[in-house]
Amino acid sequence: MMGSEFQAAWGELLYSLRTGEPGFEKRFGIPFFQYMMEHPDRHSFYDQAMGTFGREETSPVLDAYNFGTFRTVVDLGGGRGVLLASILKRYPAVRGILFDLPAVAERARDLIAGMDLSDRCRTEGGNFFTAVPSGADAYLMQHVIHDWQDTEAIAILRNCRQAMAPGGRILLIEMIIPPGNEPSFGKWLDLMMLLVGGKERTQEQYQLLLSKAGLHLNRIIPTTAEISIVEAMDEA
DSSP: OTTTHHHHHHTTHHHHHHHOSOHHHHHHSSOHHHHHHHOHHHHHHHHHHHHHHHHHHHHHHHHHOOGGGOSEEEEETOTTOHHHHHHHHHOTTOEEEEEEOHHHHHHHHHHHHHTTOTTTEEEEEOOTTTOOOOSOSEEEEESOGGGSOHHHHHHHHHHHHHHSOTTOEEEEEEOEEOSSSOOOHHHHHHHHHHHHTOOOEEHHHHHHHHHHTTEEEEEEEEOSSSOEEEEEEEOO
8 A cells, every 4th residue: 555656745845845735646636535535445445444454453452442332333434344353353242333435345245154143233335424334332433533634534533423312422543642742643644634634633623623623622532552532522
């Protein structure tokens, strides 16, 4: 994944720094996710790479957070379903919904079936800018919100807020940019996300983002990995 389109996009870094616009779009002529949809062979590589990154974060997330308090967990943009399947394996009473673009959700069905979870987990294709599955008490997003600028991120979060059951939680698994000017892997990742149209955020930026979506930042739970779990709930 990193050696092809991403490497070409890094060649447009100076353009992105000067303008704030995605270097990927300058290089390839269309937004990143549109490019992936129009090149399914490349999207498959991207999907597999994201699954690999996510797998390394699974144990730290499971050790840091108790998902057993939920009845139904919706994994939005869940890719091949690695994290959701691991949650369901650890918590046999929890049910799951993997929600992603139709082609991605279709690929995830094999993994879910291969782990004997089809009776407790369904895959659903759709667009989270339009609507998300309703009635669940947890909406999980792993490195999803960082793909988008604030306007798009707020739209996704508002859809989750409208869909979730009373007392539900929204859980964002992301890198939190630390204060100060010390080195941080998240700052490097922020440059890469600038190239494709997204951004990493500080705690204060997440608090403001969630507030604009009608949500309250409840807490941020660190993990043994470089990611944290941002837990939010309805402000009402």
